[in-house]
Amino acid sequence: MDLAQAFRLTGKVAVVTGAGSGIGRAVAGVLAAAGARVVAADLDAESAEATTAGVAKDGGTAVARQVDVADPAAVTALVDDTVSRFGHLDVLVNNAGIMIRRPLTEVPPDEFDRVLAVNLKSVLYGCQAAARVMRPGSSIVNTLSTIIDFATAGTGSYAATKKGGEALTRTFAVELGPRGIRVNGVAPGWTDTGITRQRHTDPSGGFRQSGFDELGHRMAAAAPLGRVAEPIDSAHAVLYLASEASRCVTGHVVRVNGGASMA
Numbered sequence: 566m567d568l569a570q571a572f573r574l575t576g577k578v579a580v581v582t583g584a585g586s587g588i589g590r591a592v593a594g595v596l597a598a599a600g601a602r603v604v605a606a607d608l609d610a611e612s613a614e615a616t617t618a619g620v621a622k623d624g625g626t627a628v629a630r631q632v633d634v635a636d637p638a639a640v641t642a643l644v645d646d647t648v649s650r651f652g653h654l655d656v657l658v659n660n661a662g663i664m665i666r667r668p669l670t671e672v673p674p675d676e677f678d679r680v681l682a683v684n685l686k687s688v689l690y691g692c693q694a695a696a697r698v699m700r701p702g703s704s705i706v707n708t709l710s711t712i713i714d715f716a717t718a719g720t721g722s723y724a725a726t727k728k729g730g731e732a733l734t735r736t737f738a739v740e741l742g743p744r745g746i747r748v749n750g751v752a753p754g755w756t757d758t759g760i761t762r763q764r765h766t767d768p769s770g771g772f773r774q775s776g777f778d779e780l781g782h783r784m785a786a787a788a789p790l791g792r793v794a795e796p797i798d799s800a801h802a803v804l805y806l807a808s809e810a811s812r813c814v815t816g817h818v819v820r821v822n823g824g825a826s827m828a
């Protein structure tokens with residue numbers, strides 16, 4: 566296999582959820598730069614449009630799509646409309662996610678249900694919808710988290726969804742492997758995005774930069790490589806898993822965390 570060709574996505578169609586911000590925006594950009602036509606889907610339509618504008622500026626092809634990944638009918642429509650528009654779906658990146666920090670002893674049922682629906686059920690719905698239309702050689706990548714390796718106070722509902730996402734990834738890999746469809750995960754470590762900034766943002770919108778920077782330094786110090794990840798680092802891992810370069814890899818989780826956890 567030609568080296569550059571192994572990582573090219575020319576002729577491929579990719580759907581990326583949560584593409585309006587952070588890691589999803591970087592993934593959309595990288596997949597488009599590799600030649601894929603990208604559907605950038607997000608709950609926030611405006612941010613998805615901004616992602617596609619950025620892709621177009623860089624010479625790529627992307628269309629924006631509003632979706633709530635917690636809604637199974639909406640996820641099915643996202644996949645079906647993509648196939649109607651572009652003829653096929655080759656790559657699905659289930660990336661949209663939220664984190665609501667609260668001790669598990671205080672998590673109310675409706676909040677737990679929402680985190681579960683956005684972070685975990687969405688992976689089930691996305692993989693099911695994609696499995697119905699994907700051809701051999703297709704790839705699904707689920708954005709998990711380094712939290713699958715740790716327990717930290719206040720992140721229990723989020724951790725439950727990401728650990729569950731890992732289980733779905735592995736089981737779908739087993740079930741879809743015989744059809745030539747690969748299913749893998751990317752587990753980012755602490756990354757400067759909307760999710761990590763939210764913890765340091767006051768209800769009034771004020772951002773506590775020094776607290777944010779201090780946490781970033783602590784996270785970097787805890788990793789063997791002495792650094793935290795940037796969205797592009799996870800995007801490059803997604804590109805590997807989406808492309809032919811990883812044609813013999815399925816059911817795997819790539820940890821993009823400077824070595825903060827290993828498995």
Ligand SMILES: NC(=O)c1ccc[n+]([C@@H]2O[C@H](COP(=O)([O-])OP(=O)(O)OC[C@H]3O[C@@H](n4cnc5c(N)ncnc54)[C@H](O)[C@@H]3O)[C@@H](O)[C@H]2O)c1
Binds near residue numbers: 608683710
């Ligand atoms: N930033 C980190 O440190 C980190 C670490 C590990 C894993 N992750 C995971 O990376 C993924 C991307 O998050 P991020 O860090 O880029 O944060 P982000 O907040 O910048 O991006 C998340 C995006 O998902 C979208 N979204 C939220 N709910 C949605 C819904 N119901 N339907 C569709 N879109 C929805 C948001 O509008 C936003 O654009 C998430 O799954 C997150 O759990 C992030």
